[in-house]
Amino acid sequence: MRVWRGMLLSHCAVLLTLAGCSKAPEPVVPAAAPTSDTGTSSVPPEAPATSEPPAESGLAIKRGIVTLAADRSSFRPCGEQKDLLLVDQTDGVLKREFAGEKDANGADQGLKLYVEAYGERAMDQPAPEGFAGTFLLEEALYAAPDGQTRGCGLPPQDYIVAARGNEPFWGVEVSEAELLWRQPEEPKEISIAAPQTQDSEGAVSFVAANAEHKIELLIEAQACRDDMSGEYFAYSARATLDGKKYAGCARVGNMSF
Incomplete structure (x- = not known):
């Protein structure tokens, strides 16, 4: 690893x-x-919460909200307003570890997680309609249901x-x-x-x-x-x-x- x-x-x-x-x-x-x-x-x-720079370098830990879905999952970096298409290059660790978990409304689809991860934006890959870009998830360092932690609310x-x-x-x-x-x-x-x-x-x-x-x-x-x-x-x-x-x-x- x-x-x-x-x-x-x-x-x-x-x-x-x-x-x-x-x-x-x-x-x-x-x-x-x-x-x-x-x-x-x-x-x-x-x-107080702060807006974070995009930090395109793969050497920087990225923080944001991952929305897990059966077809297309997304990643929204802390401090940003638009979602990136999440391309999971791990062994599916987030879906596996949080399988069966439900959100505050009792739904198990579209579960939102606060995540700290290694990864980077794919600058050379066009994003599907509805996404501001593509994020390559290389390694999930920490994850918890959004709202359970202060997540993006902390610097x-x-x-x-x-x-x-x-x-x-x-x-x-x-x-x-x-x-x-x-x-x-x-x-x-x-x-x-x-x-x-x-x-x-x-x-x-x-x-x-x-x-x-x-x-x-x-x-x-x-x-x-x-x-x-x-x-x-x-x-x-x-x-x-x-x-x-x-x-x-x-x-x-x-x-x-």
Whole structure:
């Protein structure tokens, strides 16, 4: 699986053993424990929605609303008003993972999903009538029924990766500057500067430690579903806080816009 290309290219030498730095084709709302998207956690106040540039480059994570249909599915990028014909170059992951799900009106056709994905507009392909263009979906990174998450109502995230899990609830964000752990019980928040990164085929790990705590986070290129919300993630996560183990799902951040 081609992964991590949504990172800043300056991270390639460290993070892209999984995919390399060439053009390639899979939380969370800033990870918090618990998160409001799943109905299990609190998150910082919402930032105002912003209009996103088209970001034609395949290196940028695309965010938008996918409408699944039996014949022609569509993709509407966040901040835009017109649909693009969706050409699914995956193994049909969205239709498979959300098969049988119904929208708010009880319909299973035309299900709308908020999606974060790798893909790009097909500039050389004419679009059918009623579509403003064609979008080639190369890899679905995250998906949830539209309205279940804040989706396009939030600006692109600036973390490298965010992960979370349930029972016990936990969340972690990794940025260039720090690893931030959150959980309901004390200590509710742990911030450790300068996390160290190690990578191997199919996985990347982060380790951060200070005088009081040590946190290890392993992200693997393995599909994951939140067992409470049903959200789809392209990555699974395992974490260890001071020897206690946790499991959950992970979401790569968007640092390319």
